[in-house]
Amino acid sequence: MSLSASILAARQLLQEAAHIAVLSGAGISAESGVPTFRDAQTGLWAHLRPEDLATEDAFRRHPQRVWDWYAERRASLAEVQPNAGHRALAEFQHRHPGRLTVITQNVDGLHQRAGSTGVLALHGSLAADRWLDPCPAGRGPTACDVARADPGRPPRCAQCGNWVRPAVVWFGELLPEDQLRQAEQAASRCDAMLVVGTAGAVYPAAGLAHQARAAGARLIVVNPHPSELDGLAQLRLVGGAAQVLPPLLDF
Numbered sequence: 001m002s003l004s005a006s007i008l009a010a011r012q013l014l015q016e017a018a019h020i021a022v023l024s025g026a027g028i029s030a031e032s033g034v035p036t037f038r039d040a041q042t043g044l045w046a047h048l049r050p051e052d053l054a055t056e057d058a059f060r061r062h063p064q065r066v067w068d069w070y071a072e073r074r075a076s077l078a079e080v081q082p083n084a085g086h087r088a089l090a091e092f093q094h095r096h097p098g099r100l101t102v103i104t105q106n107v108d109g110l111h112q113r114a115g116s117t118g119v120l121a122l123h124g125s126l127a128a129d130r131w132l133d134p135c136p137a138g139r140g141p142t143a144c145d146v147a148r149a150d151p152g153r154p155p156r157c158a159q160c161g162n163w164v165r166p167a168v169v170w171f172g173e174l175l176p177e178d179q180l181r182q183a184e185q186a187a188s189r190c191d192a193m194l195v196v197g198t199a200g201a202v203y204p205a206a207g208l209a210h211q212a213r214a215a216g217a218r219l220i221v222v223n224p225h226p227s228e229l230d231g232l233a234q235l236r237l238v239g240g241a242a243q244v245l246p247p248l249l250d251f
């Protein structure tokens with residue numbers, strides 16, 4: 001089937017769905033210029049080791065190195081914009097209130113910037129900070145804590161020396177309980193799930209696609225390359241998200 005024929009078939013399937021869940025990954029932001037993780041040449045993990053940069057242990061061993069890497073990613077995010085794929089999802093939500101839930105593994109905030117509401121951000125947010133260890137005073141880091149740090153140095157608490165770290169979910173860490181619970185509810189009650197721009201290699205996020213399928217939802221995968229979730233898909237739309245989502249959701 002050609003891409004345009006598959007888009008038409010998928011569009012029909014979505015039109016019949018009372019509730020749609022979207023599971024997005026790094027690929028949806030690729031056309032905004034944000035690098036993915038696992039693409040062969042351009043993915044971040046093609047040249048860097050996650051265990052050196054995206055674990056609590058890495059931060060404890062080398063806080064400066066990890067802080068610098070996140071500072072670079074934060075700075076480059078300031079230069080990018082949501083693309084037509086993010087916008088198509090947000091516009092669909094506005095036309096059909098309550099019908100589509102966005103579940104994302106992305107920490108780039110582009111779904112939210114495109115205007116999507118109620119986004120379930122399973123892996124946290126690159127824009128936010130939190131303490132590395134629980135704060136004995138029970139407060140979160142403030143802009144003052146961050147501003148007080150030497151330029152370029154990871155901020156620390158003036159009282160106890162606790163480090164400030166990015167509020168993202170690192171390998172080996174638990175997902176935010178409330179977001180995961182809501183994502184599981186959306187996956188088990190949806191009639192159709194759109195799996196967009198994810199390799200489907202990281203759990204528990206990828207498990208949501210299995211959960212949706214097991215509960216009877218139709219799965220549509222949008223990805224220019226094969227993914228680990230292809231076997232669950234009723235339809236595969238082999239193309240980029242910014243190309244495929246606008247005609248798919250134009251109703």
Ligand code: APR
Nearest residue numbers: 025026027030036037038105197198199202223225240241
């Ligand atoms: N449109 C849609 N999909 C695309 C596009 C595009 N324009 N370009 C690339 N892709 C696909 C790739 O083919 C790949 O399957 O996006 C997927 C990106 O996969 P990953 O880089 O593994 O990203 P993701 O699945 O989101 O990773 C999950 O891994 O390292 C962690 O915490 C990180 O949230 C991330 C998690």
